[in-house]
Amino acid sequence: MNFLIENWVLILAAAVSGGMLLWPMLVSGSQGAAVSAAQAVHLINREKGVLIDVSEPEEFAKGHAAGARNIPFGQIEGHKSLPSNKALPLVLVCPTGARAGRAAGTLRKLGYDKAQVLGGGLKAWRDANLPVEKTA
Structure with missing residues (x-):
C-alpha cells in the first residue's frame, strides 16, 4: 500500500x-475502421463490395471514384440505390471522409454491418492513382 x-x-x-x-x-x-484505397479495391473486386459516394450531387459531378454510386448523406436512410443484401461490404467515400464516417454509422444502425469508410476520402483514392470520373 x-x-x-x-x-x-x-x-x-x-x-x-x-x-x-x-x-x-x-x-x-x-x-468502424477505415480502409485504405487498396483494401477498398480488394473489397470491391473480391467480395462484391459496393462503393458509395455520400457527397452532394454537385461535388459528385466534379469528380468521384470510378464506379461509385452517389447517395447524398442527407438521403442515405432508405435510399433506393442501397443494395438489398445487407451482408455486402459497403465502402463509403466523400471528399474528406467526415461525412462518410457519419454515413457508415447510420448504415450500421440500419443493418449494414460491413459499412466501412475509405480512410482519407477521395484524396486517398486519387493518391493511390485509382480512376476518378467526372459527370456532366
Missing part, C-alpha cells in the same frame, strides 16, 4: 499513457 501512496505520480503517468495508446482503437471501433 505504501508503494501506491509513494508512487502515485508514476501510476497516474502509466494510466494516462495507457489511455492514450488505447484511444485510437476505441475511437475507430465506434466509427
